[in-house]
Amino acid sequence: MERVPIQLTVNGQSYQVEVEPRMLLVHFIRDVLNLTGTHIGCDTTSCGACTVLWNGRPVKSCTVFAVQADGGELLTVEGLERDGQLHPVQEGFWEEHGLQCGFCTPGMMMTAVALLQENPDPSEEEIRKAISGNLCRCTGYVNIVKAIQYAAHTMRETVPAAAGIAEGE
Amino acid sequence: MIPAPFSYRRAASIEEAIALLQQYGGDAKILSGGQSLIPMMKFRLAEPAVIVDINGVPGLDTIEEHNGLLAIGGLVRETTLERSPLIRQQYPIIADTAEVIADPLVRNLATVGGNLAHGDPANDHPATMLALRAEVVARGPSGERVIPIDEFFVDTFTTALAPDEILTEIRVPAPPPHCGGAYMKFERKVGDYAVAAAAAFLALDEAGKIARAGIGLTNVYHKPLRAEAAERALLGQAPSDELFRAAAELAAQAADPTSDLRGPAEYKRAVARTMTLRALQKALSRARAA
Numbered sequence: 001m002e003r004v005p006i007q008l009t010v011n012g013q014s015y016q017v018e019v020e021p022r023m024l025l026v027h028f029i030r031d032v033l034n035l036t037g038t039h040i041g042c043d044t045t046s047c048g049a050c051t052v053l054w055n056g057r058p059v060k061s062c063t064v065f066a067v068q069a070d071g072g073e074l075l076t077v078e079g080l081e082r083d084g085q086l087h088p089v090q091e092g093f094w095e096e097h098g099l100q101c102g103f104c105t106p107g108m109m110m111t112a113v114a115l116l117q118e119n120p121d122p123s124e125e126e127i128r129k130a131i132s133g134n135l136c137r138c139t140g141y142v143n144i145v146k147a148i149q150y151a152a153h154t155m156r157e158t159v160p161a162a163a164g165i166a167e168g169e
Numbered sequence: 170m171i172p173a174p175f176s177y178r179r180a181a182s183i184e185e186a187i188a189l190l191q192q193y194g195g196d197a198k199i200l201s202g203g204q205s206l207i208p209m210m211k212f213r214l215a216e217p218a219v220i221v222d223i224n225g226v227p228g229l230d231t232i233e234e235h236n237g238l239l240a241i242g243g244l245v246r247e248t249t250l251e252r253s254p255l256i257r258q259q260y261p262i263i264a265d266t267a268e269v270i271a272d273p274l275v276r277n278l279a280t281v282g283g284n285l286a287h288g289d290p291a292n293d294h295p296a297t298m299l300a301l302r303a304e305v306v307a308r309g310p311s312g313e314r315v316i317p318i319d320e321f322f323v324d325t326f327t328t329a330l331a332p333d334e335i336l337t338e339i340r341v342p343a344p345p346p347h348c349g350g351a352y353m354k355f356e357r358k359v360g361d362y363a364v365a366a367a368a369a370f371l372a373l374d375e376a377g378k379i380a381r382a383g384i385g386l387t388n389v390y391h392k393p394l395r396a397e398a399a400e401r402a403l404l405g406q407a408p409s410d411e412l413f414r415a416a417a418e419l420a421a422q423a424a425d426p427t428s429d430l431r432g433p434a435e436y437k438r439a440v441a442r443t444m445t446l447r448a449l450q451k452a453l454s455r456a457r458a459a
């Protein structure tokens with residue numbers, strides 16, 4: 001079976017590995033790197049539970065091959081917390097009760113992180129549009145929107161520190 | 170779901186990509202955004218032996234206006250398109266279309282070239298490009314050719330592209346004076362393909378009569394459909410609600426949808442009629458504001 005060497009940075013750490021071309025990025029993240037915070041919900045590109053940031057953009061990692069990420073940079077939910085300190089988005093989900101079962105939460109948070117990097121002060125409509133590819137079966141989205149608003153507020157108040165964390169290296 | 174094994178080749182130039190396609194013939198598939206191809210491979214509806222990744226090919230991701238044409242590179246992502254100030258201001262029908270495709274996560278990867286090359290009548294760009302009378306630029310072993318959009322869509326998942334050709338650019342005629350276009354899509358939920366959708370493009374003459382008309386329909390035929398009879402009915406006429414209703418009826422008659430989970434054929438035909446009417450109304454209001 002053909003294997004291809006790839007080199008990529010995940011949550012600031014550099015990896016060099018060989019993968020089969022058909023290996024999906026989500027399987028690489030979960031099964032090779034053992035970063036199981038990234039979830040598989042539908043496996044059919046519909047739910048967004050597998051969302052990670054690939055070179056800063058949120059994408060569905062069940063619909064990317066790991067080889068495509070060669071030379072690139074990934075940020076997964078494990079990369080949000082720094083030195084025991086939650087990312088403002090994580091804090092927002094905690095404070096505003098932005099989750100129930102938590103299955104959609106890692107993907108939802110990655111989309112929120114990307115949104116706030118681009119748009120530090122999104123309207124409710126902009127938040128709802130941004131998360132429209134991330135499905136939640138529990139919350140009804142109201143508290144998810146509040147959680148993201150909380151994070152936006154926190155990040156604007158503490159610009160330098162939060163911006164540094166959000167860069168994700 | 171795991172796709173069947175394949176070999177992966179990353180092309181660094183268009184020439185290299187074409188050479189790889191020639192070398193592997195029909196066994197190879199181009200990978201752009203992968204948002205249609207990878208799902209099909211996971212379902213094993215596609216089992217290409219070789220994947221030629223063109224994402225590293227430079228120069229295919231620009232949006233430019235020159236010589237009276239808008240040129241959209243084949244690798245332009247939907248997100249880039251929907252946010253482009255040029256597209257939003259000068260070609261709002263294209264922005265309308267891009268922003269209702271799939272969801273924001275899919276749109277971060279999905280490309281315009283892939284959307285057309287896939288040949289899926291459920292995809293949204295084809296109807297808009299039919300209404301705009303776009304042209305598709307293809308590069309192959311013997312050079313470049315320009316394919317009028319009317320000749321591009323052959324059948325479901327079949328286009329005029331040869332297996333060793335790459336869609337490099339979509340060309341749209343620059344907007345004439347007093348023109349407007351709009352895309353109207355009816356979907357069950359965000360991220361779904363259209364129950365039915367319509368693209369309408371109108372240009373008015375100095376007297377306010379319709380000098381150019383384009384209507385394209387999504388997901389109501391075995392391929393993307395241009396509603397020619399409806400277009401003819403509009404030409405030379407003064408716009409009116411009655412005229413638009415008659416044209417929308419002709420568009421609905423041209424549709425031949427199939428019954429499925431998105432609804433029975435008659436319902437989809439009715440949705441096509443309503444979407445055509447609304448697209449015409451919005452196109453007219455944009456043409457008058459232009």
Ligand SMILES: Cc1cc2nc3c(=O)[nH]c(=O)nc-3n(C[C@H](O)[C@H](O)[C@H](O)COP(=O)(O)OP(=O)(O)OC[C@H]3O[C@@H](n4cnc5c(N)ncnc54)[C@H](O)[C@@H]3O)c2cc1C
Pocket residue numbers: 044045046198199200201202203204205206207208243244269270271272275278279280281282283284286287289291292293294330334335336337360361362363
């Ligand atoms: C959940 C979901 C919902 C979706 N909803 C919609 C929707 O509502 N509307 C819509 O329009 N689309 C929708 N799509 C499809 C999406 O827009 C696809 O991205 C698009 O159809 C294909 O573009 P791509 O760049 O991803 O192409 P790929 O998946 O990479 O390729 C698709 C096909 O085109 C060929 N190809 C790609 N690029 C080229 C090229 N430059 N030259 C020659 N051949 C090429 C490939 O070989 C392949 O056969 C949806 C997809 C998903 C996963």
Ligand code: FES
Pocket residue numbers: 039040041042043044045046047048049050051060061062063
């Ligand atoms: S698991 Fe990737 S979109 Fe659902």
Ligand code: FES
Pocket residue numbers: 098099100101102103104105135136137138139
């Ligand atoms: S919290 Fe359960 S799916 Fe979102």
